[in-house]
Amino acid sequence: MATERLLLENYPPIFHPLHIFVFANTLIVYNIHYYSKKIPTNISDRAAWSQKNKRTHLVVLIIALLISLFSLFYLSMKIAIICAFLGLISFAYSLPLLPYGKKRKLKEYGILKIVLLSLVWTMVSVYLPIIYYEIAFSDYQLEFYMRFVFMFPLCAAFDIRDVYIDEKCNIKTLPNSLGIEKTYKLIHVFIVLWALLSLWQFLRIGALDRLIINLFFTVLMKIAIDYTRKETSDIFYLFTIDGLMLFYSLFIIFLG
Secondary structure (H helix, E strand, O other): OHHHHHHHOOOOOOOOHHHHHHHHHHHHHHHHHHHHOOOOOOOOHHHHHHHHOHHHHHHHHHHHHHHHHHHHOOOOHHHHHHHHHHHHHHHHHHOOOOOOOOOOOHHHOHHHHHHHHHHHHHHHHHHHHHHHOOOOHHHOHHHHHHHHHHHHHHHHHHHHHOHHHHHHOOOOOHHHHHOHHHHHHHHHHHHHHHHHHHHHHHHHHOOHHHHHHHHHHHHHHHHHHHHOOOOOOHHHHHHHHHHHHHHHHHHHHHHO
8 A cells, every 4th residue: 555655646545456365365375374384382472372273274264265266356367477476485485385405395495585575575565556557667666676675674583583493493594594693784784775775766756755754764673673682572573573564554655
């Protein structure tokens, strides 16, 4: 919706086929992940709840699948093909779909995993609205790059949080490969890059309100990432790291 606010220059409708489709498939991807995930229940409260509520994951998965199939009838074939590709990448995160190597889940391929995860979120939140409203991608490709740069540090922060869990499960993530401190440095590089791209966007379209929002969230992202050094609870990550995506969207929709 934040992307659509930029594309349409007005407030996008909340309920339409693309939004419903994305919502339903997000539920599908996450519930498949937790339904198929097998980790010790003593690792975290999240893991314990997930293991005890497998049936809940399955029920939500089935409902979301039905909603997804229904909304698909109202979308173009081009969007369906793109989403099939994105879905394959998303499912490969949790399911053994990769056809090579000993490790067959995407989440076990470290740097590749985080790049593709950030790319999928960027494709869904930027490229799909562009295709849905039949707008030239070349006119808004900078927004695509900015969204990827915004998503990457947040995804990396989750890898840092789960570094010890992933290590116990023999999952090779970015912080397990580079080390935690080098991963933090890489995150800060992306935060600086986000600020620079925001300035570039301002020079291109001259939207001062959007620049102020972007720079404000540059500071918020820096504060939130630094705070992850001492706070690793699920609640903190849900409302702060995940919350940055939600709050940024709300700011763009209502103030941008």
